[in-house]
Each structure stands twice: as structure tokens, then as C-alpha cells.
Amino acid sequence: MSMGGDGGEPPPAGEGLDPDGEPLRVLVTGGAGFIGSHVVDGHLARGDRVWVVDDLSSGRRENVPDGVELLEADIKSRTVRELMGDVRFHLVNHHAAQIDVRVSVRDPIHDARVNVLGLLNLLEGAVETGVNRVIYVSSGGVVYGEPEEIPTPETAPKLPLSPYGVSKLAGEQYLHYYRTVQGLEYVALRYSNVYGPRQDPHGEAGVVAIFSHRLLSGEELLIFGDGEQTRDYVYVKDVAHANLKAAELPLPAEGGIDSRAFNVATGVGTSVNRLADTLESVANLRTGRVFRSPRAGELRHSTLDIERFTARGWAPKWSLKDGLRETFQYIAATKTGTSLGT
Numbered sequence: 001m002s003m004g005g006d007g008g009e010p011p012p013a014g015e016g017l018d019p020d021g022e023p024l025r026v027l028v029t030g031g032a033g034f035i036g037s038h039v040v041d042g043h044l045a046r047g048d049r050v051w052v053v054d055d056l057s058s059g060r061r062e063n064v065p066d067g068v069e070l071l072e073a074d075i076k077s078r079t080v081r082e083l084m085g086d087v088r089f090h091l092v093n094h095h096a097a098q099i100d101v102r103v104s105v106r107d108p109i110h111d112a113r114v115n116v117l118g119l120l121n122l123l124e125g126a127v128e129t130g131v132n133r134v135i136y137v138s139s140g141g142v143v144y145g146e147p148e149e150i151p152t153p154e155t156a157p158k159l160p161l162s163p164y165g166v167s168k169l170a171g172e173q174y175l176h177y178y179r180t181v182q183g184l185e186y187v188a189l190r191y192s193n194v195y196g197p198r199q200d201p202h203g204e205a206g207v208v209a210i211f212s213h214r215l216l217s218g219e220e221l222l223i224f225g226d227g228e229q230t231r232d233y234v235y236v237k238d239v240a241h242a243n244l245k246a247a248e249l250p251l252p253a254e255g256g257i258d259s260r261a262f263n264v265a266t267g268v269g270t271s272v273n274r275l276a277d278t279l280e281s282v283a284n285l286r287t288g289r290v291f292r293s294p295r296a297g298e299l300r301h302s303t304l305d306i307e308r309f310t311a312r313g314w315a316p317k318w319s320l321k322d323g324l325r326e327t328f329q330y331i332a333a334t335k336t337g338t339s340l341g342t
């Protein structure tokens with residue numbers, strides 16, 4: 001099977017990702033999804049050549065821009081390995097995942113199949129085809145479990161409290177093995193709560209998308225608990241930049257999983273009540289609020305320390321207000337059938 005790769009030799013490890021000035025060949029798994037599609041946009045804007053592998057289980061074909069080859073396939077499949085052999089990617093950016101904590105609790109075997117076995121299929125392919133770097137998406141909201149230190153630094157204990165958290169952390173540990181024993185370089189990005197255009201309002205993670213849809217439909221905002229629980233909301237365009245930065249970041253020769261992990265967040269906690277206030281103000285809509293009993297097992301506070309990544313030149317640029325405004329405008333436009341193209 002050929003996806004149009006030119007089969008050239010990837011540059012040797014340690015010399016950066018683009019030594020000959022040729023466009024970087026990048027595979028984005030999950031590139032038809034919410035965050036992955038913004039990462040695709042970022043690579044295209046930089047002049048890289050991009051391929052997407054996505055089974056479209058939650059992603060959408062419309063999220064993949066023209067000029068990008070979409071292979072509709074499972075990350076666990078042989079087809080993906082064939083694509084990797086054909087194209088010989090410089091960089092694999094791995095966003096495809098089972099992303100739902102509750103699904104992972106209901107069906108931990110399914111979660112591990114996608115998040116562990118799917119990852120291993122890609123890593124075996126990466127070693128086989130000489131990939132220079134893997135960017136792996138972890139989760140700062142779950143790998144630390146119930147953290148004692150807030151904002152939570154990368155070095156905090158990793159004691160995840162869900163199968164999803166365990167599978168995300170296992171991914172980092174597998175990568176540590178592949179780096180130290182097989183010589184495959186990687187960066188792990190631990191995201192906080194990402195929001196922005198193209199987020200699915202049907203999941204449970206996308207509170208901004210859910211609130212925006214409810215405001216537009218004239219429905220009350222549902223809040224679990226007293227609304228004073230805090231989260232660290234980071235805008236998806238800042239996250240896309242973090243991925244571009246991670247692709248070229250110089251890395252230390254030694255170190256455990258924390259040496260290659262970076263929190264991608266804002267370092268600021270925002271309560272659900274304050275998030276709702278800000279969204280109502282940018283939308284100029286108010287539909288009232290209904291408070292329900294708190295969700296079992298939900299963390300009270302979650303905010304990540306971002307000093308490690310900011311010291312290396314990445315920083316979030318979008319204020320919550322501006323990010324919410326752009327997201328709300330996008331959702332309002334798509335709901336009425338016109339796209340703003342963000």
C-alpha cells in the first residue's frame with residue numbers, strides 16, 4: 001500500500017529533525033479529532049508534510065484539511081505499519097486515544113487495547129522505520145491522581161486513579177523503555193483541560209463546548225457540586241504550539257520519565273462558576289444555572305505547574321476570555337451552519 005511517501009532516509013538521531021532543509025514528514029494519529037486537527041494545522045503552517053491516521057470513531061473527516069492524506073484506520077492495525085514503512089516519518093505525533101475516564105472504568109480492557117496496544121504498534125513501527133522523535137500525549141489531569149501539591153509539577157508522584165490514567169502513564173513508561181533500550185527519542189506532553197473550536201460537546205470533558213451549546217439553546221447550565229471546584233483550562237491553539245515546540249526541543253541525554261514530560265497548561269485554576277460567568281459575558285447570554293450533587297471521584301482542584309516548559313520557551317498566549325470568545329463564536333457559527341474556519 002502506498003500513501004504517496006517518498007521513502008527517503010530519515011535524518012540520524014541527535015541532529016535535529018530537519019537537517020537537509022527538506023520538509024519534515026509528520027504522522028499525526030487522531031488528527032481528525034479536536035486537538036490533533038489543530039496540531040495538523042500547526043505543522044502545515046510551518047511547511048511540514050502531514051499524514052493523518054484516524055479511525056473516525058470520534059474524529060471527523062471535515063477536520064482534516066486539504067492537502068493532508070487521511071488513512072482511515074485503527075492505530076492497532078497492520079495498515080498503519082505499512083504506511084510507516086512507505087513514508088518513513090521523521091516525527092510521529094500520537095494523539096489518537098480512548099479519552100473517556102468513565103469508559104475506561106466500565107471497560108478497562110478496551111481502554112488498554114487502544115491506549116497501550118495501539119501505542120505499542122506505533123512504537124514498534126517507529127523503531128523499525130527509524131522515526132526520529134515521538135510526541136506522546138499524556139494527561140496532567142489524571143496521571144498525578146489526587147495531587148498533594150497544587151500547582152502540580154511534573155515530578156509529583158504519579159498515582160493515577162482510573163484505568164485511563166494508568167494507561168496514559170504506562171505509555172510514558174513504555175516510551176522510557178523504547179528510548180533507553182531502543183534509542184527512540186520522545187517527548188510526553190501532559191495536558192490539563194483543553195478547550196477550543198472543534199471540541200465534541202457530547203463527551204464529559206468538554207465543559208466549554210457543553211456550556212456554549214446550552215447557552216445557545218436557551219438551556220440552563222448544569223453544574224455538579226457547588227461549582228467551586230477548579231480546573232486549569234488551556235486554549236487549543238496554545239496546545240498546538242506546545243506540540244511544535246516539542247518537535248524541536250533539545251533533550252537531555254539521561255533521565256527518567258519526568259525528564260521528557262512537560263505539563264501543558266496555564267498554571268491558573270479557574271472555578272466552574274467563574275468559567276460560566278466569563279462564558280456568559282463573552283456570549284452575552286444568560287440561561288440560569290442548576291446545581292446537582294457532585295460526581296463521585298471527581299477531583300476538587302487541578303492546576304498544573306508550567307515552569308519547566310516556560311523555561312524552555314513555550315508559554316500559553318491566550319487569555320481565558322479571548323479563548324472562550326473565539327470558541328463561542330465558532331460554536332455559534334457552526335450551529336447556524338456557517339464556519340469561521342478556526
Ligand SMILES: NC(=O)c1ccc[n+]([C@@H]2O[C@H](COP(=O)([O-])OP(=O)(O)OC[C@H]3O[C@@H](n4cnc5c(N)ncnc54)[C@H](O)[C@@H]3O)[C@@H](O)[C@H]2O)c1
Pocket residue numbers: 029030031032033034035036053054055056057058059060073074075076094095096097098099114118137138139140141190191192193194195200205
Ligand atoms: N481534551 C482534553 O482536555 C485532553 C486532556 C488531556 C489529554 N488529552 C489527550 O489528547 C488526545 C486528543 O484528545 P481529544 O480531546 O482531541 O479527543 P478526540 O476524541 O477529539 O481525539 C481523539 C482522536 O483519536 C481517534 N481515535 C480514537 N481511537 C482510535 C484508534 N483506535 N485508531 C485510530 N484513531 C483513533 C478519534 O477518532 C479522534 O479523532 C488524546 O490522547 C487525549 O487522551 C486530551
